[in-house]
Amino acid sequence: MRTLSPRTLTLLSATFLAFLLTACGSQPPAPEQNPSGVESRSPSVIETTPISPATTTPGEAIDPLSMKALRDPNSPLSKRSIYFDFDSYVVKDEYQSLLVAHSKFLAAHANMKMLIQGNADERGSREYNLALGQKRSDAIKKALSLLGISESQMESVSLGEEKPTCTEATEECWAQNRRGDILYSGEF
Amino acid sequence: MKIQSFFLACAACCGLSITSAHAQLRVEITGAGANRLPIAIADFAGDRAITQGLTSVIRTDLDGSGMFRLIDGVGTLSDNPNPPFADLRQRGADAVAGGTTMASNNGRFETRVRLSDVIKQNTLDMQAYVHTGAQLRATAHRIADAIYEKLTGEPGVFSTRIAYVVKSTGRFELQIADADGANAQPALASREPIISPAWSPDGSKLAYVSFEAKKPIIYIHDLATAKRHVAANFKGSNSAPAWAPDGKRLAVVLTKEGGSQLFLVNADGSGVKRLASSSGIDTEPRFSPDGQFIYFTSDRGGSPQIYRIAATGGTVERITFDGSYNVTARPSPDGKSLAYIARNNGRFQLSLMDLATKQTQILTDSSKDESPSFAPNGRMILYATEIGGRGVLAAVSSDGRVKQKLSVQAADVREPAWGPLVK
Numbered sequence: 001m002r003t004l005s006p007r008t009l010t011l012l013s014a015t016f017l018a019f020l021l022t023a024c025g026s027q028p029p030a031p032e033q034n035p036s037g038v039e040s041r042s043p044s045v046i047e048t049t050p051i052s053p054a055t056t057t058p059g060e061a062i063d064p065l066s067m068k069a070l071r072d073p074n075s076p077l078s079k080r081s082i083y084f085d086f087d088s089y090v091v092k093d094e095y096q097s098l099l100v101a102h103s104k105f106l107a108a109h110a111n112m113k114m115l116i117q118g119n120a121d122e123r124g125s126r127e128y129n130l131a132l133g134q135k136r137s138d139a140i141k142k143a144l145s146l147l148g149i150s151e152s153q154m155e156s157v158s159l160g161e162e163k164p165t166c167t168e169a170t171e172e173c174w175a176q177n178r179r180g181d182i183l184y185s186g187e188f
Numbered sequence: 189m190k191i192q193s194f195f196l197a198c199a200a201c202c203g204l205s206i207t208s209a210h211a212q213l214r215v216e217i218t219g220a221g222a223n224r225l226p227i228a229i230a231d232f233a234g235d236r237a238i239t240q241g242l243t244s245v246i247r248t249d250l251d252g253s254g255m256f257r258l259i260d261g262v263g264t265l266s267d268n269p270n271p272p273f274a275d276l277r278q279r280g281a282d283a284v285a286g287g288t289t290m291a292s293n294n295g296r297f298e299t300r301v302r303l304s305d306v307i308k309q310n311t312l313d314m315q316a317y318v319h320t321g322a323q324l325r326a327t328a329h330r331i332a333d334a335i336y337e338k339l340t341g342e343p344g345v346f347s348t349r350i351a352y353v354v355k356s357t358g359r360f361e362l363q364i365a366d367a368d369g370a371n372a373q374p375a376l377a378s379r380e381p382i383i384s385p386a387w388s389p390d391g392s393k394l395a396y397v398s399f400e401a402k403k404p405i406i407y408i409h410d411l412a413t414a415k416r417h418v419a420a421n422f423k424g425s426n427s428a429p430a431w432a433p434d435g436k437r438l439a440v441v442l443t444k445e446g447g448s449q450l451f452l453v454n455a456d457g458s459g460v461k462r463l464a465s466s467s468g469i470d471t472e473p474r475f476s477p478d479g480q481f482i483y484f485t486s487d488r489g490g491s492p493q494i495y496r497i498a499a500t501g502g503t504v505e506r507i508t509f510d511g512s513y514n515v516t517a518r519p520s521p522d523g524k525s526l527a528y529i530a531r532n533n534g535r536f537q538l539s540l541m542d543l544a545t546k547q548t549q550i551l552t553d554s555s556k557d558e559s560p561s562f563a564p565n566g567r568m569i570l571y572a573t574e575i576g577g578r579g580v581l582a583a584v585s586s587d588g589r590v591k592q593k594l595s596v597q598a599a600d601v602r603e604p605a606w607g608p609l610v611k
Contacts, residue, residue, distance in 0.1 A: 045373075045375060045376065045414075046375070046377070046414060046416065047377050048376070048377070048379065048380065048398070115402065115403070117402070123536070124492075124515065124529075124536060125472065125485070125492075125515040126383050126384070126558065126602075126603070127383070127384060127427060127428045127471050127472045127485070128471055128485055128515050128516075130383075130404065130425060130427050130441075130471070131441070131448035131471045134447070134448050134469075135447075138443070138446065138447070155423055155424065156424060157403035157404065157424055157425045158404065158425045158443075159381075159399060159404075160383075162381035162399060163381065163399075169577075183402070188401075188402040188403075
């Protein structure tokens with residue numbers, strides 16, 4: 001009986017994830033019901049549907065460029081966050097090896113897409129902070145395109161100040177929120 | 189102000205059902221206008237269960253506006269054309285409203301209200317309202333609007349609605365409430381953030397930015413049908429929707445061509461075209477009420493400042509020069525002034541600029557003000573701020589004298605948007 005190699009399985013699962021992404025990504029999640037309007041004073045409301053991330057099982061041997069490497073704590077691919085200085089939109093040199101690892105992964109998986117989410121600290125206007133987060137995700141995208149990754153494989157977006165990992169009003173906390181995060185197909 | 193306790197009592201006595209478990213906004217008023225007109229709102233004649241609810245809301249509306257000083261203790265007055273003018277004058281009232289509520293057909297009520305000038309001893313206005321018991325608050329707001337307009341010459345905004353976002357643990361809700369914070373209803377609930385709600389000029393729709401797809405996408409949500417469509421979902425971020433006064437187009441911020449840049453898009457999502465170009469950030473567009481200009485925030489000069497461009501594109505004019513952080517421009521309904529957020533010594537404060545003289549005034553003493561929104565008559569500015577680490581809504585009159593706070597217990601409230609006048 002013919003069996004599929006782990007490599008083929010990896011590619012297949014990547015294709016499936018990419019398919020899932022295309023299937024769900026382009027349209028907004030449909031309302032679960034057709035609720036009546038606010039005008040009627042009924043409590044009906046549109047509920048958005050969350051997207052659940054892919055899972056992995058620990059303890060197996062992992063191909064350094066495989067999908068599982070994305071979640072292997074020993075792989076540089078599990079490092080997904082790039083931190084920025086205050087009022088800065090420059091990717092620091094210390095992240096070069098991380099970006100190289102991710103560019104190799106993207107090159108090996110032409111059907112995988114990367115979403116880069118930029119973030120900003122909470123001070124000031126939400127929309128202006130959204131634009132500042134975009135400058136950070138754009139900087140990461142540019143660094144990756146300099147490493148040969150096609151623009152079509154990447155999307156840079158911003159979450160502004162809306163998804164802080166740290167919520168205290170301290171400089172230490174703000175620094176953690178001045179960040180870009182890398183997500184792959186199936187994770188967003 | 190005990191809006192909430194009144195509402196509960198009223199709901200109990202009128203058989204209203206409380207349809208929502210969501211906490212009501214609690215309104216608290218501090219400060220008052222300089223020259224408040226003394227007015228008596230008499231107890232109306234008729235079924236006390238109805239009239240008490242009506243007059244209580246009318247009084248709260250007029251008092252909260254900061255434009256009136258309520259004269260108490262005049263007792264019950266019907267819509268009779270001859271209220272006791274001499275007594276009212278002695279009590280210091282310049283105007284008086286009396287009314288009568290009668291049972292009408294099909295369980296409805298008819299309320300007649302007469303507004304009289306106590307000094308001239310004549311009738312200023314006479315209106316009749318047919319309503320159900322459930323429309324008590326709405327009817328009271330309409331009566332207060334009519335009184336307000338007759339006595340100030342400006343439309344009242346008590347019947348308008350506000351939109352805002354409530355954040356509780358792991359949940360974001362876009363809610364719509366009456367301008368006094370009552371009748372809060374969720375229009376959208378999500379695990380992901382919702383920002384920048386903007387009312388269509390006719391008040392039937394809200395444009396907003398939702399992060400439910402892990403990136404910012406602009407939706408337009410029809411409130412009557414609870415149906416929505418995507419107005420902009422391009423590669424990159426889509427944000428900061430602003431309606432043109434004709435309701436047909438929106439100015440939006442897209443990053444699809446690199447950087448945060450201004451575009452115009454039809455309300456159905458078609459016809460996207462670029463409005464302005466810069467090498468930096470352009471965001472937070474807002475049309476002038478006449479539709480001629482678009483005010484926006486840009487860092488093209490090195491720091492975020494407010495600029496404007498003709499709605500047809502062209503040259504860009506810088507509006508703010510003082511300080512290194514001036515954002516979120518909101519032109520007043522008459523187009524003469526601009527509310528915005530200025531950073532002063534690290535504090536983000538609501539400020540107002542007279543566009544003709546360029547004179548500016550800081551309207552608050554808080555330090556985390558965001559998202560100003562004019563009442564449709566231009567009298568008050570609603571904004572988000574923070575008290576004790578919690579997001580609250582506050583409103584201040586455009587002369588800085590009257591201040592209100594609206595808060596929801598145990599939740600963060602932000603991103604207020606004051607809806608248009610009810611036609």
